[in-house]
Amino acid sequence: MPELPDVEVFKRYLDSTSVGQRIETVKVRSDKVLEGTTEKKLGETLKGKMFAGSTRHGKNLFVELDSGKCLRLHFGMTGFLHYFNDANEEHKHSRVVFVFENGGGLSFVCQRQLGRVFLVSSAERWIEENNLGPDALEVGLSGFKERLAGRKGSVKSALMNQELIAGIGNIYADEVLFQARVRPDKNTALLDDKALQRIHRKTGEVLKAAIKAGADPEKFPHSFIIPQRSEGAPCPACGSKIKMKKINQRSSYFCPSCQK
């Protein structure tokens, strides 16, 4: 689930349900998702404070408090947010709950518990210290080309490298490369200027279209390959059979006829 478009959808959900609300208490259902903090510390830091706003960078969602402190939410493979009004609506896989003074609650839900909740001093500082690349929706063509320049590995690995560009994961890397008509195992260094321009343009277009569709594959344009991610499925552009190949241990689906 949680690549850039999903996290952007979570951000909008958080903004509309929880920003402006004051926190009464924090309940930790599983401390496996906490990193560098504890239920006690989280409670002490958040109690009585308000969710003042949020920013997203790549796959990270930063929630700012009116105290100046900041939460970093990373959703792993199975994380999402769930707002509920009544305690019996709390999700089965709710791992951390921010209970608001109005009685509602926001859950950080994460079945596989690979997601993480952290306290950070500021979003900018964390991004800087962790060498995160520019957000995939913010990076311009020149920055995009500079960051990919001289890469020897596959273009898909480069697109998924969060230190180069932040926000693209396994699924959307496949989509961007399908739309740009570039094979995912193509060596980045062999891409000509036109191909790089196409990949940059399609990155923006694909991510924006996915956000517009609420990151729901059922609402994606018919031209997208994502809903066809299985070996032998018909290519949405030419009808030939989709192929699967492992690239850096991750399943990659592409059309051998459309993508060169």
Added chain:
DNA sequence: AGTACCACCTGACGGC
């Protein structure tokens, strides 16, 4: 720099 493999986790699915 790039890649392979493992680990962290849970659950769904297919084969036997």
Added chain:
DNA sequence: TGCCGTCAGGTGGTAC
């Protein structure tokens, strides 16, 4: 029905 391997949209560490 049950056991088992495999797979899943992420990331971090280690070793080559």
